[in-house]
Amino acid sequence: MRTFQLTNIRKTFRNGDVEEEVLKGVDLSINPGQVTALIGASGSGKSTLLTIAAGLQSTSQGEIVFHGQNLATCKEEELRKIRAEAFGFIFQSSHLVPFLTVEEQLSMMLDVAGKHKDETSISSILDQVGLSHRRKAYPASLSGGEKQRAAIARAVIHQPSVLFADEPTASLDSKKSQEVMGLLKDMTRNLGMATLLVTHEEDMLTFADRVVRMEDGKIVV
Amino acid sequence: MGGLKGEERKYSLAFFTTTSSSSFPQPQNGEVILDQSLKTEGVAVGDMFEHPQTGEELEVTGFVEHERFNHAPAAFVSEQTFKTMFRMNQKQVLFTKEQKQISGLESFSKSDFLASIPSYQAEQMTLSMILWFLVLISGMLFAIFFYMMNVQKTGMFGILKAIGIRTRELFYMMWAQMLVLTILALFLSGTVSQAAGFLLPEAMPYDLPLSTTLTLSALFLAVGFVGSTLSGLRIRQIKPLEAIQQGEG
Numbered sequence: 294m295r296t297f298q299l300t301n302i303r304k305t306f307r308n309g310d311v312e313e314e315v316l317k318g319v320d321l322s323i324n325p326g327q328v329t330a331l332i333g334a335s336g337s338g339k340s341t342l343l344t345i346a347a348g349l350q351s352t353s354q355g356e357i358v359f360h361g362q363n364l365a366t367c368k369e370e371e372l373r374k375i376r377a378e379a380f381g382f383i384f385q386s387s388h389l390v391p392f393l394t395v396e397e398q399l400s401m402m403l404d405v406a407g408k409h410k411d412e413t414s415i416s417s418i419l420d421q422v423g424l425s426h427r428r429k430a431y432p433a434s435l436s437g438g439e440k441q442r443a444a445i446a447r448a449v450i451h452q453p454s455v456l457f458a459d460e461p462t463a464s465l466d467s468k469k470s471q472e473v474m475g476l477l478k479d480m481t482r483n484l485g486m487a488t489l490l491v492t493h494e495e496d497m498l499t500f501a502d503r504v505v506r507m508e509d510g511k512i513v514v
Numbered sequence: 515m516g517g518l519k520g521e522e523r524k525y526s527l528a529f530f531t532t533t534s535s536s537s538f539p540q541p542q543n544g545e546v547i548l549d550q551s552l553k554t555e556g557v558a559v560g561d562m563f564e565h566p567q568t569g570e571e572l573e574v575t576g577f578v579e580h581e582r583f584n585h586a587p588a589a590f591v592s593e594q595t596f597k598t599m600f601r602m603n604q605k606q607v608l609f610t611k612e613q614k615q616i617s618g619l620e621s622f623s624k625s626d627f628l629a630s631i632p633s634y635q636a637e638q639m640t641l642s643m644i645l646w647f648l649v650l651i652s653g654m655l656f657a658i659f660f661y662m663m664n665v666q667k668t669g670m671f672g673i674l675k676a677i678g679i680r681t682r683e684l685f686y687m688m689w690a691q692m693l694v695l696t697i698l699a700l701f702l703s704g705t706v707s708q709a710a711g712f713l714l715p716e717a718m719p720y721d722l723p724l725s726t727t728l729t730l731s732a733l734f735l736a737v738g739f740v741g742s743t744l745s746g747l748r749i750r751q752i753k754p755l756e757a758i759q760q761g762e763g
């Protein structure tokens with residue numbers, strides 16, 4: 294079953310009188326339980342495609358179908374609700390709320406997604422990301438790897454259908470990058486999420502079930 | 515105005531006498547009641563003073579709190595002593611609780627009377643300007659602090675918007691943060707400034723009533739609210755993606 298289908302996605306940016314087409318008719322489906330990695334050179338359009346798929350920016354043309362609903366035609370409030378309940382996000386920086394503990398970050402996410410605070414699921418996710426002993430810690434006292442693991446826990450605590458990860462290991466060293474990617478792959482399998490990963494690090498592709506290469510706004514592989 | 519000579523030095527004082535008043539002390543002939551600021555200069559009950567012009571001997575029988583005329587400590591003496599010292603029968607000032615027009619006398623309200631004291635208005639105006647200018651600067655810094663604190667976290671707010679938090683919840687978050695910090699700051703500063711009133715020397719003209727502290731606290735709370743609301747309005751306008759990209763930068 295295809296959870297997420299992008300069809301003929303085009304995106305044009307206008308800079309004064311100059312128009313630049315960044316995405317030139319992209320078709321892509323991402324499937325539950327799989328990590329789909331988007332790779333390509335800088336400016337190939339991979340991050341733009343991810344943010345369009347996640348409903349963070351509009352498309353100039355095309356359809357984004359999620360469980361039968363075309364996100365390209367949704368209103369802002371409908372998109373916010375879908376992002377809160379069905380999507381998870383991990384970015385290059387963890388962007389944790391500085392005055393909330395790790396545990397509170399997860400409680401907040403459950404609250405945003407309209408789910409009850411569930412101590413068991415919080416403990417289970419913290420166990421999986423290896424942060425059980427840091428559940429009462431504030432972000433300032435966490436290492437870079439711990440912060441990113443906390444961000445992963447926050448992204449999946451509400452069991453989203455789709456996880457969007459934009460360069461999640463860019464700020465980590467090689468060893469921590471491997472840890473984080475291993476964790477992402479396990480989470481994708483265990484929770485049955487469809488994960489769309491943008492990365493420029495070839496080493497990370499071993500963790501992907503499918504690799505999609507982009508060049509000049511088009512998918513080439 | 516005048517002075518009294520003690521054993522070691524001379525004190526400049528503002529002399530007062532009253533008749534049948536419950537608002538002021540009523541010393542007996544040969545007695546003087548002084549403002550308590552003289553206590554810190556070593557004056558004690560039982561000390562003897564001499565009036566240099568008349569040679570009148572006066573014994574200190576007590577102290578009163580915060581009784582000064584202009585900057586001179588007040589000295590209350592009996593009507594007879596006052597007449598002997600200043601050689602006049604007529605009262606210089608007649609105090610009534612309510613303002614009355616009395617034939618042959620000029621009537622002043624309390625504020626008019628204070629304004630008639632030489633240089634009082636000029637001095638008060640300068641002090642008030644310094645005071646309110648400081649309040650204005652502190653208020654601006656306070657508002658800018660909350661504004662900058664939130665705007666610096668644009669990336670984080672962008673992520674929160676991206677993951678689906680409503681803008682109004684971001685406002686609640688900013689206001690809650692502002693409330694916690696402001697209440698803590700006001701409690702600390704209020705405690706220190708009230709404690710200063712007890713700890714500073716009597717001679718220092720420091721007076722900060724609790725009502726003023728509470729009024730200024732309310733003002734700063736309002737200013738903090740404005741600062742955090744303005745930053746919230748800016749964050750409301752920003753798109754999640756822009757905010758994330760700024761934060762990544």
